[in-house]
Amino acid sequence: MINNTILVVIAASAISYGTPLLFAALGELLAERSGVLNLGVEGMMLIGAVSGFWAVQTVGGPGWVVLLAAVVVAALAAAATSLIHAVLTISLRASQIVSGLALTIFAGASGLSSYIGHVASLGGKPARHEFDAINVLGLQDTPVIGPILFHQNALTYVSWVLVVLTLLYLYRTRPGLHLRAVGESPATADAMGVNVTAYRYVHVMIGGALAGIGGAFFSLAITPGWLDGMTSGAGWIAIALVIFAFWRPELALVGAYLFGAFSSLAFTLQARQVHLPPEVFASLPYLMTVIVLVLVSTGWARQRLGAPASLGVPYVREER
Amino acid sequence: MIRIERRLTESRWLVAAVPAGSLVAAAILSGLILLVTGHDPVATWSRLLDRGFFAPGAMSATLVTATPLLLTGLAAAAAFRMQTWNIGAEGQLYLGAVGASGIGIALRDQSPFLVIPAMILAGIVTGAAWAAIPGVLRAYTRTNEIITSLMLNYVAGLLMSYLIFDSHSYWRDLSTFTARVFPQGKYLPDAASWPNFPLGGIAIPLGFVLGMIAAAVLWVIYTATRFGFEARVIGDSRAAAHYAGIRTRRKIVAVMALSGALAGIGGASEIGDFRHVLDPRGLQQASFGYAGIVVAALARLNPFAVIVVAILLGGLSNAGFSLQGATFPAGLVGTLQGLILFCALAGELLVHYRIRFARRAGAAPPAPVPARAEIA
Numbered sequence: 001m002i003n004n005t006i007l008v009v010i011a012a013s014a015i016s017y018g019t020p021l022l023f024a025a026l027g028e029l030l031a032e033r034s035g036v037l038n039l040g041v042e043g044m045m046l047i048g049a050v051s052g053f054w055a056v057q058t059v060g061g062p063g064w065v066v067l068l069a070a071v072v073v074a075a076l077a078a079a080a081t082s083l084i085h086a087v088l089t090i091s092l093r094a095s096q097i098v099s100g101l102a103l104t105i106f107a108g109a110s111g112l113s114s115y116i117g118h119v120a121s122l123g124g125k126p127a128r129h130e131f132d133a134i135n136v137l138g139l140q141d142t143p144v145i146g147p148i149l150f151h152q153n154a155l156t157y158v159s160w161v162l163v164v165l166t167l168l169y170l171y172r173t174r175p176g177l178h179l180r181a182v183g184e185s186p187a188t189a190d191a192m193g194v195n196v197t198a199y200r201y202v203h204v205m206i207g208g209a210l211a212g213i214g215g216a217f218f219s220l221a222i223t224p225g226w227l228d229g230m231t232s233g234a235g236w237i238a239i240a241l242v243i244f245a246f247w248r249p250e251l252a253l254v255g256a257y258l259f260g261a262f263s264s265l266a267f268t269l270q271a272r273q274v275h276l277p278p279e280v281f282a283s284l285p286y287l288m289t290v291i292v293l294v295l296v297s298t299g300w301a302r303q304r305l306g307a308p309a310s311l312g313v314p315y316v317r318e319e320r
Numbered sequence: 321m322i323r324i325e326r327r328l329t330e331s332r333w334l335v336a337a338v339p340a341g342s343l344v345a346a347a348i349l350s351g352l353i354l355l356v357t358g359h360d361p362v363a364t365w366s367r368l369l370d371r372g373f374f375a376p377g378a379m380s381a382t383l384v385t386a387t388p389l390l391l392t393g394l395a396a397a398a399a400f401r402m403q404t405w406n407i408g409a410e411g412q413l414y415l416g417a418v419g420a421s422g423i424g425i426a427l428r429d430q431s432p433f434l435v436i437p438a439m440i441l442a443g444i445v446t447g448a449a450w451a452a453i454p455g456v457l458r459a460y461t462r463t464n465e466i467i468t469s470l471m472l473n474y475v476a477g478l479l480m481s482y483l484i485f486d487s488h489s490y491w492r493d494l495s496t497f498t499a500r501v502f503p504q505g506k507y508l509p510d511a512a513s514w515p516n517f518p519l520g521g522i523a524i525p526l527g528f529v530l531g532m533i534a535a536a537v538l539w540v541i542y543t544a545t546r547f548g549f550e551a552r553v554i555g556d557s558r559a560a561a562h563y564a565g566i567r568t569r570r571k572i573v574a575v576m577a578l579s580g581a582l583a584g585i586g587g588a589s590e591i592g593d594f595r596h597v598l599d600p601r602g603l604q605q606a607s608f609g610y611a612g613i614v615v616a617a618l619a620r621l622n623p624f625a626v627i628v629v630a631i632l633l634g635g636l637s638n639a640g641f642s643l644q645g646a647t648f649p650a651g652l653v654g655t656l657q658g659l660i661l662f663c664a665l666a667g668e669l670l671v672h673y674r675i676r677f678a679r680r681a682g683a684a685p686p687a688p689v690p691a692r693a694e695i696a
């Protein structure tokens with residue numbers, strides 16, 4: 001059966017492993033388009049993972065209601081976390097780099113997410129509900145494309161819609177135009193009557209919400225359950241992805257599945273008894289992130305096509 | 321109306337008051353988190369302070385925890401001064417531990433006077449080499465060093481796990497049947513145990529002494545040498561440095577290597593002062609590298625302040641490790657470190673800006689018009 005061949009299996013699970021990266025990268029992309037770099041993605045993803053899993057264990061009702069509630073809780077919790085970064089960097093003009101790092105330390109693997117996990121004793125418990133792959137239109141057995149495109153879970157399909165919506169928003173709507181203006185030249189946007197502060201706050205928090213959903217994808221779909229630091233660097237890979245994608249949503253999709261493939265390659269080869277130390281496979285996504293980043297940073301990509309001109313710079317009306 | 325005006329000079333007393341105030345504010349905020357989650361904040365905090373600083377022997381244990389924090393804090397301060405964001409002290413510390421333990425095992429029958437300097441040197445070399453990777457990538461391919469140095473932390477952690485858990489490497493103990501079933505590292509010989517210096521009932525580890533020397537050296541480098549001056553110029557404006565004829569690329573690599581060397585000494589000290597075996601799980605759980613960023617930021621990148629802050633945060637971490645359990649959930653220490661950093665960042669506004677509570681126009685006396693706004 002062709003659908004069991006290794007390439008199809010890797011491609012299908014690449015999409016699954018790539019989905020949380022896609023959510024987080026889209027969120028970070030929107031925040032960075034407004035001019036705010038948020039290095040707290042890893043922390044926000046872990047907050048999303050732990051609060052989503054908590055909601056699944058706590059909320060009652062039919063499975064799909066519980067899962068929907070969990071995604072909403074994860075998004076809200078992570079958005080609230082990102083609000084700290086927004087206040088510090090937008091209103092209080094703090095260094096975006098240090099504040100983002102602080103967010104990851106605060107919420108990360110040995111921070112608040114771990115604390116919540118222990119206080120609510122979530123560790124080592126099986127998930128009451130999880131996102132299962134859907135057999136879309138009964139096409140899951142179609143050769144090759146069946147398992148890849150028609151046998152994913154609901155959140156993956158949501159992420160595809162989200163890519164289209166983000167594209168339309170950025171390039172076909174007035175608020176999208178304003179957002180790009182805020183990221184490129186906040187002083188000009190301000191003179192046009194765009195509320196720079198409001199745009200930045202909103203997009204940092206949307207970024208947080210999407211990172212939270214990405215985190216919940218780990219605790220509700222990839223490895224249902226809760227484990228300290230379970231996203232293991234996915235948030236940082238998502239930040240690298242935004243650079244790799246030149247701040248464009250459609251390229252973020254491609255990049256997310258590329259990095260998803262590195263993760264899935266690790267697990268698939270290991271499951272097929274390829275005899276190499278597990279650490280070699282496990283380090284693949286990290287090493288590939290470095291290599292890909294080097295490639296896009298040199299040569300023709302040098303121009304940094306798409307990097308918002310005011311990324312990382314606080315906007316102070318009096319000092320422009 | 322609240323108006324925020326830029327100060328022309330940093331307020332002297334605020335430079336010291338803001339970090340201190342941040343600690344207090346973070347203590348209050350963490351108290352709220354404890355309260356919400358059903359713990360008694362006052363009891364938790366008094367136990368934390370007691371275990372960290374005041375109980376018999378607490379100070380000695382705190383200095384052991386403060387040692388790696390001091391060195392990773394200096395590592396972060398050295399790099400951040402040049403606006404080079406080395407987030408890889410974590411991995412550089414692991415590599416320092418790998419290098420120092422390797423040398424310690426190899427020089428099994430030698431005298432401590434040879435073994436200990438060799439371990440320190442090994443820590444410096446391996447830490448610096450690991451940090452030079454993101455440094456070279458930053459300098460010559462303009463690759464974002466934040467992400468590359470961070471990714472290498474994960475790789476370094478996996479490398480340690482590989483050496484102990486998934487290979488028959490030089491570092492792994494294979495001498496007994498139990499050791500082959502439950503993998504662990506080779507213990508280092510007694511000659512590789514670093515001495516400590518008693519001072520009024522407190523044992524000061526050799527690593528901490530090295531850290532204090534390193535702090536002084538770093539201060540001299542950044543205030544009194546051409547190297548430090550050029551690094552600061554690069555930090556302020558890379559283009560200006562380039563036009564002034566400063567070799568910016570080499571300097572970036574050099575500063576990253578310096579930063580990595582400091583973290584590497586931290587790793588060597590973890591082996592020599594404390595663990596005496598390459599322990600991947602213990603080192604990864606401690607996450608000293610990330611905490612070093614908190615130390616450096618709170619110390620406002622001043623090497624001598626790093627010493628004080630490292631002791632303070634070392635006490636909290638030490639108490640956190642020893643109290644960890646049902647009544648003192650894991651994760652509290654990281655939460656606290658994050659809160660301290662948030663408060664310090666918010667306080668930074670006060671150092672650079674003056675906040676004026678002006679009355680509404682009309683009721684207010686005629687205020688002098690800020691000249692800057694007119695020109696802009």
